[in-house]
Amino acid sequence: MKNAIVSIVMGCAVAVSATAYAAGDMGNMNVASGAQQGTDAKNSMSHGEVKKVDTAAGKLTIKHGPLENLGMEAMTMVFKVKDPGMLSQVKVGDKIDFVAEEIDGSLTVTKLQKQ
Structure with a gap:
């Protein structure tokens, strides 16, 4: 025992x-490097091509590469835009860099710039 x-x-x-x-x-x-990587992924730009601009609905259809911050593979999909003014910056066929985030359950373009 x-x-x-x-x-x-x-x-x-x-x-x-x-x-x-x-x-x-x-x-x-x-430990902060993990948080920094998450922030970098969130703010890193994805690449795509505008397939449709729907000003009435405030949406863009984008054929895009991988969206690392959302864990999505390359595909074509419809996104809301955070600022309706973004829609006047692009037209069908434009190559763009953008950031998409999930906001209130909708995939939303929060940053956008033409290449």
């Missing part, structure tokens, strides 16, 4: 020291 208690105590001591070592070992990690 005494040996069992000593074994349990030693096991706990090893587990606690290993946890403390691992926590101390992570002290040199830059």
